Amino acid sequence: MLRLEAQTRLGADFELDVRLEAPAARCLALAGPSGAGKSTALRIAAGLVRPDRGRVTCGEAVWLDTADRVNVPPERRRCGYLFQDYALFPHLRAWQNVAYALRELPRSERRPRAEALLERFGMSGLANAHPRTLSGGERQRVALARALARRPAALLLDEPLSALDARTRASAGRELAAVLSETGVPALLVTHDFTEAALLGDRVGIIDGGRIVQEGSAAELAAAPASAFVADFAGAVVLTGIARAGPDGLTHVALDGGGEVVSTESREGPVAVSIYPWEISLAPSGPPSAGSAQNHLRVEVLSITRIGNRARIGLSCPQPLTAEITGSSADKLGLIPGAGAVASFKAAATRLLDL
Amino acid sequence: MSGSRRFGALLVAALGAVLVFLIVPVVGVFVNVSPAELLSSLGEEGALDALRLSLETTAIALAIILVVGTPAAYLLATRSFRGRSLAVTLVELPLVLPPAVAGIALLAAVGPSGLLGGVVEGAGVELVFETAGVVVALTFVASPFYIRQAQAAFAAVDPTLLEASRTLGASEAETFARVAIPTARAGLYSGTALAWGRALGEFGATLVFAGSFQGTTQTAPLAIVERFGTDFTGALALSAVLVALSAALLLSVKLLSGSAAFGSGASA
Numbered sequence: 001m002l003r004l005e006a007q008t009r010l011g012a013d014f015e016l017d018v019r020l021e022a023p024a025a026r027c028l029a030l031a032g033p034s035g036a037g038k039s040t041a042l043r044i045a046a047g048l049v050r051p052d053r054g055r056v057t058c059g060e061a062v063w064l065d066t067a068d069r070v071n072v073p074p075e076r077r078r079c080g081y082l083f084q085d086y087a088l089f090p091h092l093r094a095w096q097n098v099a100y101a102l103r104e105l106p107r108s109e110r111r112p113r114a115e116a117l118l119e120r121f122g123m124s125g126l127a128n129a130h131p132r133t134l135s136g137g138e139r140q141r142v143a144l145a146r147a148l149a150r151r152p153a154a155l156l157l158d159e160p161l162s163a164l165d166a167r168t169r170a171s172a173g174r175e176l177a178a179v180l181s182e183t184g185v186p187a188l189l190v191t192h193d194f195t196e197a198a199l200l201g202d203r204v205g206i207i208d209g210g211r212i213v214q215e216g217s218a219a220e221l222a223a224a225p226a227s228a229f230v231a232d233f234a235g236a237v238v239l240t241g242i243a244r245a246g247p248d249g250l251t252h253v254a255l256d257g258g259g260e261v262v263s264t265e266s267r268e269g270p271v272a273v274s275i276y277p278w279e280i281s282l283a284p285s286g287p288p289s290a291g292s293a294q295n296h297l298r299v300e301v302l303s304i305t306r307i308g309n310r311a312r313i314g315l316s317c318p319q320p321l322t323a324e325i326t327g328s329s330a331d332k333l334g335l336i337p338g339a340g341a342v343a344s345f346k347a348a349a350t351r352l353l354d355l
Numbered sequence: 356m357s358g359s360r361r362f363g364a365l366l367v368a369a370l371g372a373v374l375v376f377l378i379v380p381v382v383g384v385f386v387n388v389s390p391a392e393l394l395s396s397l398g399e400e401g402a403l404d405a406l407r408l409s410l411e412t413t414a415i416a417l418a419i420i421l422v423v424g425t426p427a428a429y430l431l432a433t434r435s436f437r438g439r440s441l442a443v444t445l446v447e448l449p450l451v452l453p454p455a456v457a458g459i460a461l462l463a464a465v466g467p468s469g470l471l472g473g474v475v476e477g478a479g480v481e482l483v484f485e486t487a488g489v490v491v492a493l494t495f496v497a498s499p500f501y502i503r504q505a506q507a508a509f510a511a512v513d514p515t516l517l518e519a520s521r522t523l524g525a526s527e528a529e530t531f532a533r534v535a536i537p538t539a540r541a542g543l544y545s546g547t548a549l550a551w552g553r554a555l556g557e558f559g560a561t562l563v564f565a566g567s568f569q570g571t572t573q574t575a576p577l578a579i580v581e582r583f584g585t586d587f588t589g590a591l592a593l594s595a596v597l598v599a600l601s602a603a604l605l606l607s608v609k610l611l612s613g614s615a616a617f618g619s620g621a622s623a
Contacts, residue, residue, distance in 0.1 A: 048521065074522050083519055
């Protein structure tokens with residue numbers, strides 16, 4: 001378990017004030033706009049920034065306690081830190097970058113161990129390459145191998161996928177998710193992209209203005225946002241399924257757990273369907289009405305959350321789905337938890353991401 | 356002729372003028388002295404002494420500058436502290452001092468009746484009219500050239516590389532040695548070349564502070580000036596050797612920093 005509590009002044013009228021916990025083998029994703037203080041939280045955990053007041057513990061180890069004047073330097077906190085741009089040492093080859101973290105091993109064992117780690121990430125042929133000759137995805141794998149080389153007690157990930165192009169993101173994200181569950185250590189991830197947080201985080205904390213304004217599963221946040229900010233930020237809902245090309249020129253996605261969605265984007269195989277709640281309209285159960293929307297999912301209403309004049313409707317299709325409609329429409333439809341409804345949206349409103 | 360072509364021609368003409376103006380005197384040194392004369396005047400007593408002394412004193416001064424200046428430049432480049440900009444200005448001060456003034460200043464500071472003269476004497480060190488004094492003068496005038504360049508080189512190192520090193524288990528000192536210095540090395544090399552070039556050519560401060568005694572304080576530039584009045588060929592020959600030395604220095608640094616110029620692959 002990684003626990004972090006910190007208050008620190010970051011600007012004239014901006015204070016970071018966070019309290020968070022990441023249990024072993026779980027990933028807590030902090031998502032928020034840039035300048036929200038999420039990277040600072042990560043740097044406090046690693047010991048790169050000392051907060052005005054705070055306490056950081058990892059398992060039994062106390063890394064920081066400002067009240068007790070404890071501040072373990074970064075090199076003695078066992079953190080695997082994955083930097084946004086990977087921060088590979090440009091003067092060292094790939095294996096030397098990994099071996100840099102293996103100072104506790106006898107010199108003769110470092111190279112074989114570094115090469116074994118690179119091999120695990122499919123980089124065995126590139127152990128001798130210099131970072132500048134590697135692609136974004138390859139750099140990320142070297143950086144990940146390097147971050148894991150010390151057998152860290154916690155993983156800290158700063159926008160791990162944002163430096164990658166769309167094609168590489170899918171495979172890198174899949175690999176990263178596998179690593180997170182394999183290593184069994186707590187992970188703290190920060191990102192400005194809610195979809196990334198939803199895909200990689202077991203829980204998601206939305207951070208704004210230096211504070212965690214809401215924490216929960218991605219589906220919970222989308223379905224029952226605590227504020228207009230969370231509603232707008234935790235926008236995209238993610239459904240998973242298997243895509244195949246249909247005879248109509250559209251992609252048909254058979255959703256895990258039942259139901260089908262059509263999309264204008266073309267993909268094959270396992271995908272995540274991302275859709276914004278405000279693209280989804282709701283109608284009473286019954287035969288779908290005529291209209292341009294191609295997607296009609298039978299859903300059950302789970303929750304209704306009002307934010308000003310809008311209402312977030314948490315749905316089960318049976319994967320969690322969220323619709324955002326006006327408050328007056330919600331009244332007119334007489335939606336109550338347990339009621340059935342039909343959720344409709346256009347094929348063009350969906351985005352498909354490889355899984 | 357279009358405006359942009361006329362401007363292009365202007366740029367080429369300007370560079371041509373610069374090159375001619377800078378190169379012709381150097382060429383002049385070599386064409387005015389035949390190889391035979393060059394060799395024979397080098398054989399003359401004093402010339403080899405002066406060259407040897409120049410190489411020794413500049414090498415010692417450079418070693419002192421590198422060992423002390425590198426960590427000092429790192430501190431200036433990577434930390435913000437009260438008085439930092441004052442420190443930066445003080446480091447640059449010797450750059451704008453006329454060399455003779457630097458010599459006078461050194462006399463006033465560590466000369467026999469200077470500010471710290473008693474301390475120096477108490478330590479049993481003699482500087483004035485001694486080889487050690489030459490080293491002090493060279494270090495004083497040349498160190499800002501290195502420190503400025505090194506500071507800029509360290510400031511250009513991506514700070515996340517230093518942070519990454521810490522999270523990978525390296526202490527601050529190890530990070531300095533294994534990440535900061537290697538990634539800044541191109542700038543450190545060129546700072547070394549600048550400082551060495553400045554030290555090799557140093558004249559005024561050395562003359563005022565240490566004097567010009569053959570074998571102990573007469574470096575090559577001092578020997579050249581001494582010959583200038585009586586033996587122009589000898590002065591030319593020594594000058595040719597100094598030019599060759601300086602050019603070799605510049606070239607080897609270019610080669611070194613060329614091989615050190617790696618792309619900043621990690622900072623996409």
